[in-house]
Amino acid sequence: MTENFRQAVAEGQFLVTAEVAPPKGGNPVRMLEVAKQLKGRVHAVNVTDGSRAVLRMSSVAASTILLQHGIEPICQIACRDRNCIGLQADLMGAYGLGIRNILALTGDPIKAGDHKKSKSVFELESVRLLKLIAKLNSGVDFNDKTMPDEPLNLFPGAAVDPQLKSWSGLQKRFEKKLEAGAQFFQSQMITDFDKLDKFMNQIACIDNKPILAGIFLLKSAKNAQFINNYVPGVNIPDATIERLANAKEPLQEGMKIAAEQVKLAKTLCAGVHMMAVKKEELIPEILDLAGVEPVWN
Template sequence: MTRFRRAVHNKEFLVTAEVMPPKGGDPSHMIKMAQLLKGRVHAVNVTDGSRAVLRMSSLAASVILQQNGVEPIYQIACRDRNVIGLQADLMGAHALGLTNILALTGDPVSAGDHKQARGVFDLESVRLLKLIDKLNQGQDFNNKPLVDGHLDLFAGGAVDPQIKSWSSVKRRFEYKIEAGAQFFQSQLVSDFERLDKFMHNVASQYNKPILAGIFLLKSAKNAEFINRCVPGVHIEQDTIDRLAKAQDPLAEGVKIAAEQVKLARELCQGVHMMAVKREDLIPQILDLAGVAPVD
């Protein structure tokens, strides 16, 4: 059982963080950032073509982190693989000891840097979770037996409590529970009242850990960019003003993130930290929030 899986079962306060694989063949920067998180997080998510932007294979990058003593959560998205490729990669992940999985639909190709590419989308995240459950039971997509052994993958899903349609949030969450999701990591949370409502009205019925997405805002310009470009997220104007007035916007962003971690600790079982290109600041955020190192 992985450290992350054990922490879920023990109902510990969970901390994960996100790193991006390199754009190229040299993983040294990714390794450096991830190693700075050792002892502070239970596992490190390795993104799979986030925003449909070209990066190294998340499967390969996850193996590299594991070889360097960092426990990964292997993200796998449906955009770039048909159902044969998804199963093949999941079997390979299991054989390589990558059992923490985050099942995603994937961002549309139109959002990324290869707009001429074709999205596959044989499945989406709910059906991918169902497929993982089948593989764990020793059957493939066509209900044929896995003659060389079943898998043992610990799969989670994404959740976005800030989607405008409350019925859609509830329905998608419940579908993922039924499909076998064992944990949930949320998108960037900016509305903690909405998160509170989600936790009390929806998540509390299912006893699955929710990790609130905490994003390091580096400046007012960065916050405004997120408001323009990230669907479903709205950074409040008073937060933007606070960053704009700060003598050191990045330090102010660290304080804001720490305050949000404290809010999340009152509501849910964990946080998922996102600090794009400044993963080295995550330990400082956790320290300010009073989150102790993990065992």
């Protein structure tokens, strides 16, 4: 069990996290290979929980595998697939297995994924999940009954999207997550750094909880256009797409763009959350390009 991430937050370090997906099957070898390459470069590795409603290995199980190999996870827990009993059971199980960092999520809609006939649960959403974690940390369950076998000590975080069109809605939701106990925030993919700047100066400034800007590796102009077409709320600028389209080596250009964004984020917020789908092994090189020093773990 390691708690480097919580310690780095407490010390006010520039935070670096990265995202990996659990295997779609029973073999975690590729996930482990990728995560091992991130060791020493990030404070913790996010393990997704049915992202985009696509079936993958349990985030709790995958996070435990990382822990067994000395890699600190941030275990994502989404409300879509579990009722309150299941959520509490998984949170207790995660804690018992040594997992400490939890990212509380509502979860993507079923229609986005690969099991479109499945039924959503959504008994809770992210704010109520954060409140539930606070209860479990205080030693009581959802029904305010004392837990006889000791409280948990989880370190909960939440997602935020500084690019939401509704500014009042963004502020209200952010404040609710703060009140519910979120200790850190990881943002969705940032494409508009002016909006991130505005968010940091007008909303996030009400509290000192760290904000980690989501930095996404764009692999090509086609990849960027696909994201624009199919990822709600994301608007990659035409200039960025043209830059990728005109590059002799689009992937290398995408890495340069990501590194430039990391440098921008360093001037605005407390950290970065790196996302490089199927190219996670390139994250250390992007961090080198951005001048981000290795971390201790």
